[in-house]
Amino acid sequence: MTRRKPERIADLLHSASIHLLRRAAEEDAESGLGSARLSALSVLVFRGPLTMGRLAAAEGVRSPTMTRTVQGLEEARLARRRPDVRDRRATVVEVTPEGERLLGEARARRIERIGSRLAELPREELELVGSAAEVVERLFGTPGRPWRPLPRDTAQPG
Amino acid sequence: MTRRKPERIADLLHSASIHLLRRAAEEDAESGLGSARLSALSVLVFRGPLTMGRLAAAEGVRSPTMTRTVQGLEEARLARRRPDVRDRRATVVEVTPEGERLLGEARARRIERIGSRLAELPREELELVGSAAEVVERLFGTPGRPWRPLPRDTAQPG
DNA sequence: CTCCTTTCGATAGCTAAGCTATCTAAATAT
């Protein structure tokens, strides 16, 4: 061990992440939502009500895209829009109880899928993975925003 | 340490993977290709020429979707289609030299982005991450297909 | 050998989700 080149480690980590998320995402079909809507919903659940602009920024997406994504969530009764009292140009989006429930279920399916695989590991390896995940989260996670979802995409070259 | 619940580890790992890939994917715009095309191209590079059907299966996508994705790659001169000699119903897709070059560059950008962050880590943590990535790859990677790209999506609930 | 079924890929036509350009209304700055 301990002889891998850093570039090789980056490669491994990249590949492992892709495979893990691919498996996890297989559960998402259950929710009946597309990935953009599911992802936006998760931001609303974890960060609370947001203006359209902040929500779009959180998702790394332009404002017209978010307008339509939220329209979809609204029609499905998973989110609501209301005017911002402070700034009457702005619109605040918030999740509904149904939205919260749906997201909770979708999220649980993903975590369960991953967890059931991890359960195959001996305790020592499980701890190894946990510690490494903390390190990676520290490096790549957004400070102050502990969830930071992928906006949608994750094609990968290689 | 060593006191995390398995469910919590799954959660951490999920989150870390999302953040890592989100950062890596920011480089993809450089390629000028959408994620579906980039991903299909990577399959062709890593697995060699494939029939439309096999390529679609590898990407977890239906055949009409792959027909159009490959049309795009063909127009960009990054891939070619030719009839299969063995089975004249089938079409074989293969990458062109330009396609190979473009994918190599896109991939290098991703790995470099990840690697430059990993370089901040002390040697010990770097090795920790490398070992964990191997474990995760073993659990979630597809046997015999060491690359297994995400087809496109990666919304994440939570 | 002839027919029936299956399989491969393409086409048509839908939806979701991304973009830029442009518009209105509101807030802000001169």
Place this chain on the structure above:
DNA sequence: ATATTTAGATAGCTTAGCTATCGAAAGGAG
């Protein structure tokens, strides 16, 4: 008071997913 900036919506484009359907080729049953 006017001009600029900002927030969001709308129009209209592209990319990418889907199902349904079709023709051509392959393969099996008689």
